[in-house]
Every structure is written in structure tokens, then in C-alpha cells.
Amino acid sequence: METQKLHRGRLIDHIQLVVQDISASQTFYAAIFAALNVPMGGTGDGYFWADELFVTSIDSPAALGVLTGRHHLAFQAQDRNMVDHFYQTALAHGGKDNGAPGERAYHPGYYAAFVVDPDGNNIEAVFHGEASRSSASVVITF
Structure with a gap:
């Protein structure tokens, strides 16, 4: 039996909407x-980005004239108050309610809120609770 410690880093390189x-x-x-303390990365003619999320207009060369469709994106929050603040801010800036802040049954301590962005994407802010703040390493046993 062999045990390896695997560190993947980021799973997603970037996402384009x-x-x-x-x-x-x-x-x-x-x-x-x-509201989530995430700085905007920048803007240009027909696009903007933050971290690894790139948002472009339908007429940008990268879009090829096609909308991406409905997606679910979940952003990490530092605590429950940040989830609450995300939700109120989203509603005040064009978002629509898709699930008020509260505990979810996904796992103990899962506290989230859901909104629909101006293009119909399901956007979530989630705090996983104090118990989930452990190492990002995965141990695989063969």
C-alpha cells in the first residue's frame, strides 16, 4: 500500500461569462x-475581470457572438456576515433573490445565499463554517 500526498492548487484556471x-x-x-473583499482586476472595452472570472460583452471577439447560458458560480465568504452583506448588496445592484441567507443541508456549517445576476446566472456566496478551515491537501491511498 502506497500513500501519496497530492496538492492540486487551483482546479479552475479561469471562467468566462x-x-x-x-x-x-x-x-x-x-x-x-x-462585499466579498475581492478586488476588481481591471476593465476594458467590452470586458472586466476579477481574480479568474472574466466577463465579456456578446459583441467582444472572445465571445464569438454567443451568450454562455445559465451557470452556477459560488464565491467564498469569510463569515456569515459577509454572506448576508453579499446578498443585500446583490439585491440592491440588479440581482434577484434565489435563496435568502441561511444554513443549507449540504454539510454542517454550510451557510449560503443565492441570487440571480442580470443574465440569469445563479450566483452564490458561501461560508463553510469554522470546522472547514483545514488544509487544502488531499491524501490518496493506493
Whole structure:
């Protein structure tokens, strides 16, 4: 039997959302990222980004004229108050309720809120509770 310690780092390199109204999306995402203490990375003609999320207008060369469709993105929150703040901020900046802040049955301590962004994407902020703040390493046994 062999045991290896595997560290994967990030699973996702980046995500691109193609949106109908770049201005409405930028207003929405800039507000929720501020609520989550995530800095905006930058903006340009027909796009903006934060961390590894890139949002482009439908007429940008990267979009190929096609919307990305409905997605579910979950952003990490530092605590329950941040989840609550995310939810209120999202509603005040063009988001629609898709699940008020509260405990979910996914695992003990899972506290989340869900909103629908201006393009119909299901956007979540989640705090996994104090018990989940452990190492990111995975141990695989053969």
C-alpha cells in the first residue's frame, strides 16, 4: 500500500461569462465583489475581470457572438456576515433573490445565499463554517 500526498492548487484556471449588458453586469459584479473583499482586476472595452472570472460583452471577439447560458458560480465568504452583506448588496445592484441567507443541508456549517445576476446566472456566496478551515491537501491511498 502506497500513500501519496497530492496538492492540486487551483482546479479552475479561469471562467468566462458572456453577457448581454456589460454595464449592468459590471455594476452587479463590482458591488458583490466589494462585499466579498475581492478586488476588481481591471476593465476594458467590452470586458472586466476579477481574480479568474472574466466577463465579456456578446459583441467582444472572445465571445464569438454567443451568450454562455445559465451557470452556477459560488464565491467564498469569510463569515456569515459577509454572506448576508453579499446578498443585500446583490439585491440592491440588479440581482434577484434565489435563496435568502441561511444554513443549507449540504454539510454542517454550510451557510449560503443565492441570487440571480442580470443574465440569469445563479450566483452564490458561501461560508463553510469554522470546522472547514483545514488544509487544502488531499491524501490518496493506493
